[in-house]
Amino acid sequence: MADVCVRVALRVRPLLPKEVLHNHQVCVRVVPGSAQVMLGLDRLFSFDHAFGPTDNQDEVYESCVQPLVGSLVRGCNATVFCYGQTGSGKTYTLGGGNRGTLVAGGIIDCVADDLFSLLGEKRKSGDVVEATVRVSYMELYTEVLRDLLDLHAIHKELHIREDERGNTGNSVCTLD
Incomplete structure (x- = not known):
C-alpha cells in the first residue's frame, strides 16, 4: 500500500426487503468501472474504492483489507474503520456475510485466517517468528x-x- 496512509472505500448496500416493500428508490449508485458514486442524478463523488450492491465480501476484502495483512506481518499497524448510519451494513461487512462465498464470514474472519496463515508460513520457512497480536x-x-x-x-x-x-x-x- 505504497506511501498512502489512508484509503477510503464506499460500499453501497442493496435495498432491504422492507424498503422495496415501501417502494423506496435507490439514490446512490456506483459508476461502473470506476471508484465513483453518483448521488441522485448528477452529483459524483470519488473514492479509492467503490463497491455496489452486487459486489461480494471477497471483492471488498481482497481490494481493501488483504494488502494490510502483509503489512501487519512486517510489523506495521493497521486499522479498518467502518462508518455509516444504523442499518447501512457495517456489521455485515465486518462480521458476516453470505456463507456461500469464499469468505467464510466478514473481514474480521478473513484477517484472522490470513494473519495466522502468514505467520505460520514464516515459521515453516525457518524464520524466527515472535508475534504479539492485539485486536x-x-x-x-x-x-x-x-x-x-x-x-x-x-x-x-x-x-x-x-x-x-x-x-x-x-x-x-x-x-x-
Whole structure:
C-alpha cells in the first residue's frame, strides 16, 4: 500500500426487503468501472474504492483489507474503520456475510485466517517468528464507546483530551 496512509472505500448496500416493500428508490449508485458514486442524478463523488450492491465480501476484502495483512506481518499497524448510519451494513461487512462465498464470514474472519496463515508460513520457512497480536473491535454509538470483544463491559466513557492550546487534532482519547 505504497506511501498512502489512508484509503477510503464506499460500499453501497442493496435495498432491504422492507424498503422495496415501501417502494423506496435507490439514490446512490456506483459508476461502473470506476471508484465513483453518483448521488441522485448528477452529483459524483470519488473514492479509492467503490463497491455496489452486487459486489461480494471477497471483492471488498481482497481490494481493501488483504494488502494490510502483509503489512501487519512486517510489523506495521493497521486499522479498518467502518462508518455509516444504523442499518447501512457495517456489521455485515465486518462480521458476516453470505456463507456461500469464499469468505467464510466478514473481514474480521478473513484477517484472522490470513494473519495466522502468514505467520505460520514464516515459521515453516525457518524464520524466527515472535508475534504479539492485539485486536480491538470498538463501537462508538451516541458518544458511548463499547469494546465488542469484552463481554463483561457494558460501556466505557470516552474522554477527549485537548492540548495546552485547546486543540483536539492530535489529541489522545482515553477510556475510563
